[in-house]
Amino acid sequence: MDNGQLHDDTLFRAVQQRLSDYETPYEGADWDAMRRSLDQLPQTTRNRFQFRFSMNALLIGAGVLVVALLGSYLLWRPSTTSTDQTKNPVINPAPAARQIQPGKPPVEQQLTTIPAQHQDSVIATAQQAPTTLTQSATQKPKTTKPIIDQGDLRFGDQIDPRKGFILPTHEADSLRGVHLSKPDKYYDVEDNGKIKPIQIGNGSDSTKLSPVDSTKRD
């Protein structure tokens, strides 16, 4: 007789056929006793199950943390400081005149009164400036246009409407603290920094500034 097959012995075979699938009716009282026994068992299986569940939660949390750190790094990483001067060169207004960007309205300036003898020198410096500016402009790429930083404009700067240059004729810083005793006299700052009065004709009359109006009044 092999395992799983019916026995050669008739008695064994008969008992096997009658009792192998024998079932008793269910009794609810037995489950109550079973439940009480299960309640007294230690919760080791639940802890293992919780460990398995918590491992999945840990993996998910670690993934979220990695994504958050990566995102924060991409957002807050220091950006490379591009030289704005190469793209948008800011022309130093001190040594040379500045070029007005086309399309922008000219800055309305109140022209300071400059004696005629000084105008040539001022214009000469202004004329020198565009050459240097053009030279620097040619060196620069054609696509880049010098943008005038209007924050650098100061009271007294002069604009040449024909050439479009702002002449650095603003009041010098050194004159700010100077107390002028005679308001009808004008002063200028030389290159060496000294302050010299401006001779306006023979008197303090402002109408005698231009050579055309040099007629004397009786």
Next chain:
Amino acid sequence: MDTEQSAFCEKQPFAFVTVFRVTNPVECQIPDMTEQELIAGCIRQDRTCQELLYKRFYGKMMGVCLRYAKNRDQARDMLQEGLIKVFSTLRNFAGRGSLEGWVRRIVVNTAVDHLRRNKHEYLIVSTVSMREGDVPDQIDQVDEEDLMAELSEEQILQAVQQLSPAYRTVFNLYVIENLPHKDIAAQLNISEGTSKSNLAKARYQLQKNIHLMLRKSADGQRTTTR
């Protein structure tokens, strides 16, 4: 539980079902559950699922325990101890083979261990009292099956319970569980010769028990007809 959900449970691996069913304990209240869902619920110690599993296997496992025990109380103890082991080690069920076969093996081993622990309570003799001169007739093997047909399952079970614990255990392991004498000897910590001898004695004793039972029933019928 619709077919789609049941199909989903069948396709997913056991660990996946275990994790993602933790937040849905309401499903254990449904009586028509798949086996995987029932196992998952029992592992997380859901009493409803455990009760369903208990009800599903109570009848057959109680029948197994009644064959190894001498009475119903002892069988109830064996069954409770066996099913507690089932609930405790259910996570080790790898899904190979049927769940009923796996539970049955645990219950049988529990019953055998129960008898081995309490062997000092039992006598290695038959419990059937024999009167002097009352020698059982030699019964032809042809009549045995016909005679067994006249008895109910409860009567046959009673005849088996009347055997001694040692004979009854070997008889059940060989005849019902279909284990070879080598495995029986290893499990009971006896020799193969002892296993074969116990089986022969169990057969002889069972024959006598059945004949006595039939004779009692026949005598009872004669007294009622008079």
